[in-house]
Amino acid sequence: MRKWLAVFFLxxxxxxxxxxxxxxxxxxxxxxxxxxxxxxxxFRGTDLNPPLEVVDTKWVxxxxxxxxxxxxxxxxxxxxxxxxxxxxxxxxxxxASFVAFTWEGKIYVVRDNYDPKTFKRTIYHELEHLYQExxxxxxxxxxxxEKAKASTIEGDAKLISRIxxxxxxxxxxxxxxxxxxxxxxxxxxxxxxxFNLAIEVYNRTGDxxxxxxxxxxxxEQVMHxxxxxxxxxxxxxxxxxxxxxxxxxxxxxxxxxxxxVDDVIARVAAEGWNGDAYALNETGWTWKIAFDSEKxxxxxxxxxxxxxxxxxxxxxxxxxxxxxxxxxxxxxVREGNTVTLIxxxxxx
Numbered sequence: 001m002r003k004w005l006a007v008f009f010l011x012x013x014x015x016x017x018x019x020x021x022x023x024x025x026x027x028x029x030x031x032x033x034x035x036x037x038x039x040x041x042x043f044r045g046t047d048l049n050p051p052l053e054v055v056d057t058k059w060v061x062x063x064x065x066x067x068x069x070x071x072x073x074x075x076x077x078x079x080x081x082x083x084x085x086x087x088x089x090x091x092x093x094x095x096a097s098f099v100a101f102t103w104e105g106k107i108y109v110v111r112d113n114y115d116p117k118t119f120k121r122t123i124y125h126e127l128e129h130l131y132q133e134x135x136x137x138x139x140x141x142x143x144x145x146e147k148a149k150a151s152t153i154e155g156d157a158k159l160i161s162r163i164x165x166x167x168x169x170x171x172x173x174x175x176x177x178x179x180x181x182x183x184x185x186x187x188x189x190x191x192x193x194x195f196n197l198a199i200e201v202y203n204r205t206g207d208x209x210x211x212x213x214x215x216x217x218x219x220e221q222v223m224h225x226x227x228x229x230x231x232x233x234x235x236x237x238x239x240x241x242x243x244x245x246x247x248x249x250x251x252x253x254x255x256x257x258x259x260x261v262d263d264v265i266a267r268v269a270a271e272g273w274n275g276d277a278y279a280l281n282e283t284g285w286t287w288k289i290a291f292d293s294e295k296x297x298x299x300x301x302x303x304x305x306x307x308x309x310x311x312x313x314x315x316x317x318x319x320x321x322x323x324x325x326x327x328x329x330x331x332x333v334r335e336g337n338t339v340t341l342i343x344x345x346x347x348x
Contacts, residue, residue, distance in 0.1 A: 026054045029109055032116065036123035043164050048130055050107050057096045057112045067091050070244075070280075076326045077285055077343065078252075079311070080183045080259055083326045094187070102129045124161035129153065135212040143278075144218055144249025147190055151222040152215040155194020156208045163202075171196045177266070182259035189251055193222045200225040219251035220273060235275035235290040237338075243281030249273070253289065253300075260307045269303035272296025274337075284328060284343040291337045301334050304341070308332070322346070 033052050041048055065088070072087040081087065099113045100122045107126050109119075132153060139145035162169045172192050177185055201211045221228040239245065248256075250273040257266035272291040279286050291297040308319035308330060318329035327346035332339065 026111060028116070029054055029111065029114055029119070032119050033107070033109070033123055036120040037127065039120070040124050040127045040164060044128075044131055046131060048127060050102070050105055050127075050130055053106055053108045054111050055108055057098070057110055060098055060108075060110060061092050061095045064095055065092050074280060075183060077280065077328065077345075078256060079321075079325050080186065080255065082324050090183070100126050102126050105130075121161045121165040121167065124164045125157045128157040128160045132156065132212060137212065137215055140217070140247075142247035142249075143252060144247045147219050147249065147251055148216045148222055150190035151194030151197065151219070152211055153194070154191045155196070155198040155222075156211055158191055158195045159198040159202060160208060169199065171199055174263070177255060177258035177263055179259050182255050186252070186255045189219075189255075190222075193219070193251070197222050197225050197228060200228075204229075219249040223250060224271075234273070237275045237277040237288050237290050239277035239279055239286060239288050241279045241281075241286045243279035243285070246278040246280070247276055248278050248287070249276070257303050257307055260310055261303055265303050265306070269300040272299060282345075284345050285341075286343070287341045289339050289341075291339070294337050297334055297337045297339050301332060301339055304332055304339070318344075320346075 030052060037048065040046070067088060072081075075081045075087070076083055076085065081090075097113065098110050099115070099118075100107060100109045102108070107123065107130075109123075137149055137152060139149040159169065172195060174189075174192060175181070175185060197216065198208050198211060202208055204210075216222045216228050218234060220234065221232065237247075250270050253273050253276070254266050254270035257269055272293065272295075274290045274292045274296075276287060276289040278288075289300065291300060305319075308314075308321075311325065312319045312321035312330075314320070315329070318331045320329045321327065328343050329346060331342045333342065334340075
């Protein structure tokens with residue numbers, strides 16, 4: 001008997017330390033969750049019944065607090081984060097703000113951030129993510145494609161959750177971008193632009209299923225709904241340099257500029273985007289961008305040089321950046337309707 005009691009109490013201890021169990025104060029969360037689940041299934045005509053797990057922020061950070069060093073290098077090389085920025089702490093800060101999330105068929109609620117006023121809407125949002133799974137949403141794996149996919153996922157869930165909750169909604173506007181907030185606003189962008197696109201789709205069709213069945217393929221389509229509805233494509237740009245290849249897209253182009261120059265100038269310069277190719281390696285990066293016209297290429301070149309003049313000094317055709325940002329020298333080359341930025345990291 002003593003042996004079984006020891007095992008029993010050991011199991012209790014393990015569960016209590018896991019951060020993933022129900023406490024006495026979680027009964028309200030569980031009841032509100034069950035009410036929200038019933039309402040969602042009635043709205044969508046589904047029979048979803050995902051298990052609920054209640055966790056704390058410590059549990060979340062311990063499981064997803066890691067990051068890829070190359071991701072940090074990318075944001076610092078592209079001047080969205082200062083060279084001395086503690087990227088790991090920023091990731092932990094983001095995770096600590098989680099209210100709820102879906103993972104492996106379950107819905108997790110973070111008790112530390114529980115707010116009874118908005119909880120049901122939050123659960124509708126997460127349930128919509130589970131509903132989206134039947135549409136098998138994919139992307140081409142590029143930065144631009146992944147942001148477009150995220151915009152579909154988050155924009156749809158954000159709108160549907162508000163509709164089920166009976167809340168009013170209207171399009172959101174981009175907050176003014178600065179050096180201090182560019183990285184964080186870029187992370188939020190799929191929720192903003194995806195939400196605005198979802199509203200356009202809903203107003204035309206009475207639902208968001210059209211966006212789930214035919215998702216946007218670029219952030220250009222997300223940011224400009226009229227381009228989504230006519231399925232506007234972009235140029236496939238090739239780049240023959242070593243390094244991990246990518247396509248960054250119009251959204252990143254805007255934030256790259258807006259972090260350092262006026263948002264209006266950045267937006268005009270980015271709207272002419274018509275495709276790009278990007279490569280990052282241990283010695284620097286290259287970014288070749290195609291524009292709709294030579295006029296658009298000129299507008300971007302003007303904005304980019306304006307930015308680099310502000311951040312560094314010009315030497316032998318390169319803009320040399322030192323101090324706050326990752327030390328590097330950047331060259332701007334325009335040919336017709338394309339502009340290529342070439343960066344070489346500097347030894348410190």
